[in-house]
Amino acid sequence: GNTGEAIALWQGIETQDAQYLPLVAESLLKVYSQLGREAECIELLRNYLIKYHSIDLLNVVFDGILKYQGPSSAYKLVLDELERNPSLLGLDKLLEARLLEIPIGERADVQLVKDLVHKRTRSLAMYHCSHCGFKARKFYWHCPACQAWDSYAPRRDEESGLPL
Numbered sequence: 001g002n003t004g005e006a007i008a009l010w011q012g013i014e015t016q017d018a019q020y021l022p023l024v025a026e027s028l029l030k031v032y033s034q035l036g037r038e039a040e041c042i043e044l045l046r047n048y049l050i051k052y053h054s055i056d057l058l059n060v061v062f063d064g065i066l067k068y069q070g071p072s073s074a075y076k077l078v079l080d081e082l083e084r085n086p087s088l089l090g091l092d093k094l095l096e097a098r099l100l101e102i103p104i105g106e107r108a109d110v111q112l113v114k115d116l117v118h119k120r121t122r123s124l125a126m127y128h129c130s131h132c133g134f135k136a137r138k139f140y141w142h143c144p145a146c147q148a149w150d151s152y153a154p155r156r157d158e159e160s161g162l163p164l
Contacts, residue, residue, distance in 0.1 A: 003031045014048070020154050021048050022056035023139060029064050038068045049081065055089045055125070055156055062093060071100035088121045089158050124158035 010024040010031075025045055032041030045061045058081055066074040075097040082090040095114035099107055126135040129152055134145035136152075143151050 003035060006031055011044075014052075018048075018052045019054075021052055022054040022060070023154055025057050025060040029060060038064065042068065046077070050084075053081075053085045053159070055087065055093070055159060058090065058093060062097065066097075066100070071097065075101055087158055088117065089124055089156065092117045092121045121158070124156065126157050127152045127154075128157060 007028065010028045013020050013024060025048070029038070029041050029045065032038055032044075042061065042064045045057065045064065049057045049061050058078065062074050062077060065077050075094075078090065078094045078097045082094050092114065095110060095117060098110055099114060102110060123135075126137060127139050128135045129140075129143040129146060129148060131143060131148035131151040132146035134143055135157075136144070139154055140152050142149050
């Protein structure tokens with residue numbers, strides 16, 4: 001397909017409704033990567049993350065930085081984001097990043113804490129239908145429970161009520 005056109009359309013979402021940016025961030029990174037422009041995309045996504053906090057956006061930027069810049073840069077990203085926007089989902093991501101940095105033999109205590117935090121945050125990492133209340137781990141345009149269209153906000157439960 002036309003990668004330039006796809007990039008322009010996806011970037012246009014910022015002016016249309018920025019809360020939907022996390023839904024296209026992974027595709028944006030993939031297309032930029034195909035063009036050999038990963039660093040440019042990571043910088044773009046980092047700027048989106050600073051302007052429009054989202055755990056889904058953090059996850060995409062984290063994965064991109066981890067792949068192209070390494071674990072210490074990914075850890076720094078999550079630490080900075082957690083300081084800017086404290087959240088349990090962010091803490092879970094920070095512990096994941098920390099595990100990548102510590103030697104294998106020293107991971108047990110951090111892994112234990114990560115597992116506990118992850119169990120507690122599973123219910124926060126959900127989208128929910130504003131029509132019937134159905135909760136899902138992935139975003140739906142069409143609710144699988146009540147069949148309502150466009151009834152899911154593109155933000156996780158922990159993020160609802162937070163400013164965009």
